[in-house]
Amino acid sequence: MSITTATRSVPFGAITTFRLVHAIENAAEAFASWKAARQTRGALANLSDSQLEDIGLVRADADMIYNKIRSGRY
Template sequence: MSIATATRSVPLGAVTTFRLVNVFEEVKDTIISWNDARQTRNALAKLSAYQLADIGLSPAVR
C-alpha cells in the first residue's frame, strides 16, 4: 500500500484576502463587545442605589 501526498496551491492573493477578512472580523467582534459593555453601563447607570444593592452592586463614583 502506498501513501500519496497531495499538495495544493492556492490562487494568488488568497492568503492575503483570508488574513484581511480575519482582521475585519476581529474589528467587528471588538466593536460588538465594546457596544455590549456600553449598553450594560448605560442600563446600570439608570438604576438607583437601592436597585443596584438589590442585585449585589454598589454605585461607583467616577
C-alpha cells in the same frame, strides 16, 4: 507500491484575502463587545442606589463590570 505527494498551490491572493476577512471579523467582534459593555454601563448608571443594592451591587461595581465586559472576561 508507490508513494505520491500531492502539492497544491493556493490561488494568488488567497492568504491575503483570508487575513483581511479575519481582521474584519475581529474588528466586528471588538465593536460588538464595546457596544454591549457601553449599554450595560449605561443601564447600571441609570439605576438608583437602592435598585443596585437589590441586585447585589454598589455603584463602584459598575466600572468593574464594564471593564470585564470590554476585555471579554465576563
